[in-house]
């Protein structure tokens with residue numbers, strides 16, 4: 001469902017992704033690990049179409065379509081969701097109003113009927129409970145004045161609402177306390193349905209205790225340096241990245 | 251009247267007759283402003299002497315004035331001799347069908363969801379004599395009449411309620427007030443008069459919308475609203491549809507008077523033609539709006555949504571004379587393309603425990619320039635006065651500008667004032683975030699702008715709020731991308 005082939009991308013004059021190849025099946029949950037600055041977030045932005053990230057080589061096919069030819073909002077409506085490493089505040093706009101507009105934009109593009117106020121609120125309540133978010137918090141302005149952990153949880157609420165085909169979670173675990181980590185992981189697991197694919201970017205094994213991945217990829221210097229099963233994450237926890245960096249440099 | 255004044259009147263009468271006869275054929279005067287023209291306007295309307303006299307005093311005073319230069323707006327000098335002062339009611343050319351109307355204008359109407367029949371009226375297409383709103387208006391008028399509420403055109407009020415009008419006219423905005431108000435006093439064409447008698451709560455929103463034909467009063471409108479003791483009225487100004495207008499200068503005057511325990515709510519959704527993207531054409535909207543809270547516990551509330559005009563120069567104000575009186579100003583002003591807006595309010599606290607609230611939301615896009623200019627004055631007599639001011643600017647893009655110019659004058663130490671101001675930008679990050687959730691760029695901007703204006707839209711009557719929101723969306727088209 002996602003085929004990334006020899007992807008090269010740069011920000012300004014700096015090449016960051018340098019020939020990244022990766023495939024994701026429907027329903028597959030892949031963890032992406034790798035040292036700081038190796039290009040994990042860059043990959044998530046390139047896939048979601050953030051302006052300023054220039055693809056110089058390679059292709060990305062998503063559900064049979066040329067993903068790179070689409071605008072950011074088209075990609076989102078086609079089913080690509082990014083849970084941001086640093087979620088953005090949108091003051092003045094309530095979470096509900098924001099999500100209703102987003103959900104209906106996506107539904108419309110997917111040929112589903114738009115939700116009316118009643119249907120929307122029902123869905124909202126279901127998902128809010130699913131990700132264990134407080135009623136008061138869920139109705140506030142989008143991420144406005146939210147704590148770091150609250151923002152992350154709000155990302156997962158949005159993901160649950162938007163029902164994407166591909167979810168990219170960029171360090172969703174960072175900034176979460178132990179209980180929140182558990183609640184968010186449960187929320188994510190509940191969204192694993194054998195169809196939805198996920199790219200889970202993380203630095204820590206402990207997230208992968210909760211969200212057990214099918215595959216683990218290690219990204220070093222803009223390329224996938226190694227791919228393995230969940231045991232690779234445990235190995236990394238023990239050995240760090242230096243051996244992979246050395247291999248990559250060789 | 252002194253004998254010398256009588257002589258002037260006699261002379262005036264003769265002069266005017268001559269002018270009248272020559273002009274009655276065409277029903278318009280050639281461009282230019284003179285005492286003759288002032289007399290002609292007055293005569294054409296069959297006005298009483300006192301009003302002609304008032305106009306003439308205004309005209310003579312105007313001759314001594316120069317246009318104000320303090321506002322942050324720029325335009326070539328206006329040639330006042332190049333304007334026809336008797337083109338009111340406006341000589342809109344009647345078109346035969348919608349096919350003759352500018353298609354871009356029709357597109358805008360469509361977006362606003364204006365019914366076809368109304369589209370025709372707005373665009374100046376001849377409509378059948380039987381028009382729903384007209385009969386609706388008549389029905390309303392009858393009902394209002396039974397309650398003693400007067401709601402009529404200014405000219406009609408001069409004839410039918412002359413003494414009442416005379417009692418209040420110019421008592422809030424005197425003819426000497428400022429350059430544009432003085433000009434208006436000399437040459438005003440028409441406008442509205444509202445009078446709500448003691449203890450009456452006007453049962454419906456009064457809207458010029460219902461008098462859309464009459465409302466074509468051109469550049470120099472004059473509105474006077476009086477709420478007697480304990481009365482209440484909500485007045486909606488202007489029609490919410492965009493109006494193309496060939497005229498350049500629009501200098502209106504609005505006066506509000508609230509007696510003891512009275513309340514006046516005045517809402518405007520202004521969407522005059524703003525000019526094109528290069529800044530060609532468009533209205534210069536130089537308006538003087540002022541309300542006097544004369545009575546104790548009276549309240550005047552201004553709500554405005556300003557999306558049109560090439561230049562807006564407008565400061566709806568409240569004079570809080572009565573003890574415990576309340577003034578409010580809620581404003582959304584948008585400047586896109588080359589639009590310039592210098593707008594704000596004045597809250598003059600005279601009475602004890604008077605309070606005022608100012609919420610101003612300025613949006614700039616394109617090369618738009620936006621200035622909030624506000625004055626809060628607490629006089630010595632205003633024991634225990636309070637003001638709350640919130641003044642926010644939102645910038646879309648890098649080429650627009652927003653300034654905030656608050657003036658505060660406090661002469662009584664018991665006053666409590668709060669001032670909050672923010673300037674924010676719709677950032678690329680916000681835009682990308684919204685788009686990543688599936689929203690098109692324009693929808694994302696509209697969502698953010700609406701959120702920004704929420705506090706003000708809440709003050710508008712329901713249907714008006716919906717239309718205001720749509721107007722903003724239309725006005726912001728092409729602001730991103």
Ligand SMILES: Nc1ncnc2c1ncn2[C@@H]1O[C@H](COP(=O)(O)OP(=O)(O)OP(=O)(O)O)[C@@H](O)[C@H]1O
Pocket residue numbers: 011012014016034035036037038039040041042043
């Ligand atoms: N806008 C930018 N301009 C210049 N360099 C950038 C820009 N954005 C990212 N980079 C650089 O690209 C490299 C990869 O950054 P990226 O954020 O993708 O790393 P990451 O793997 O997500 O790191 P982390 O684990 O710290 O989140 C870094 O060296 C970073 O400094």
Ligand SMILES: [Mg+2]
Pocket residue numbers: 040041042085170171
């Ligand atoms: Mg990162």
